[in-house]
Amino acid sequence: MENSNWDHINCGPYRAFKSSNLQDLAMPIPENFANFDIDNAGVTVWLFKKSGGGAGAAPTFSGRWIATTDELDAALKNAVFDARARIEEVLEYGLLAQNHEASVLAIDTLETFADRIIAATANPLPQRQIRNNAQIRNSEFYVIRLTSNGEILHAIHKTDASWKSRKQFQAIQAFFHNETMGLQEDPPVTLSRKVDFFIFGDRIYIENKRSFESVLSYRQAHEEEFAALRAEEPFAALFTDIAPLVAFVGTNRIQLRRVCAIRQKGHYRNQDFMQRLRAQFANYNLTIHFDENGRVNPTLETCADIITALLDHRLTSAFSENIYDVPDATRVN
Structure with a gap:
């Protein structure tokens, strides 16, 4: 979908792993720029x-x-x-x-x-x-x-x-x-x-x-941000081995944006969010493997779902009960 701001689409309320991010909505073009x-x-x-x-x-x-x-x-x-x-x-x-x-x-x-x-x-x-x-x-x-x-x-x-x-x-x-x-x-x-x-x-x-x-040179900044994310103890501690995630992201500009957004959102630092993710990931058709200690065991095949979950981008409609992937999400409540 081209428009990633879901509050612009009358699809009804959505529920997902609890998110606390509020993004600014669209504003008119500034008057001094327009004039x-x-x-x-x-x-x-x-x-x-x-x-x-x-x-x-x-x-x-x-x-x-x-x-x-x-x-x-x-x-x-x-x-x-x-x-x-x-x-x-x-x-x-x-x-x-x-x-x-x-x-x-x-x-x-x-x-x-x-x-x-x-x-x-x-x-x-x-x-x-x-x-x-x-x-x-x-x-x-x-x-x-x-x-x-x-x-x-x-x-x-x-x-x-x-x-x-x-x-x-x-x-x-x-x-x-x-x-x-x-x-x-x-x-x-x-x-x-x-x-x-x-x-x-x-x-x-x-x-x-x-x-x-x-x-x-904004992509280079994303690469630095991803390196900083990997160095964060709360993020690194989520995984049994972070190498598959690093290989999956590589230098792909879209994946770099997504993992940088993970750091920006910070859900991995929220223990309640992570506990709900472990408890409900299967209900949202996510394929994620956990070890006996609750750490994520990533593979190249599961990295896409891991990123989607940490972004809080797997949503379900209370109206249709369909499950959706979204490229971005704006909280409206």
Whole structure:
């Protein structure tokens, strides 16, 4: 299911292992963001290459600005305007949260490395101007920086394959003009009509969660979070052997989000929750093996159910009595 906030669906009350997490519901788009004057804003386009960012370290962003024509500026502003116009509501960013076609996820800039992008684009010095095609190639993302009435809006998009140097050598680029086809000396790059995420004030508004996490090295942060979770004594003590869970999660971005959400929710620290899980897991069609001391004995085949249980994401309807897996859950009582 696309919309993971179950309070938006009239399915009736649900019961599961007792959870105490309350998540924020959808909010309207902030007025100052909605009223930012894109049409009359000044435009600067920045191209960024990135290095580092592994093992929880801060990435290094190397940005250069590029001169643009009035026609391109107008097209970019139209694209940014359209991307903002489709936003009807704002949901708080969460490890498992997902937006839909009319919503964005929001997170504070201080929780990310976005401040480095903001600082890098603050001053288009002459020595940072792009002068040749080599400085364009292999850019990881670009930033459309808009300024209006003292306010700044950054619209960011991850580049596609047309920006990669290797693509130049895999095809002969040609153009057609005046009934003749000729060789394209400098192959073009593609600027999307979509925006992956906005930075405005102290908030980030995310349309494409995967691109946001890639640009700002958020998956690496998840890997560090999972390592910290494994080091927690209450979590490690749940298992006879944690190695199968580590192998199951691996570097899969979805599973990393899920295990990080386990730490965020913290149900494994609640003895009452864990006792109910041991007593009722079979009633919820979960396959989990316990030893004589009540510790989980994981296998690669049972890890998915273990994660689902610790997330409190196996729910049953009091109306239909059906049992459901949900990608996320919002408590409404």
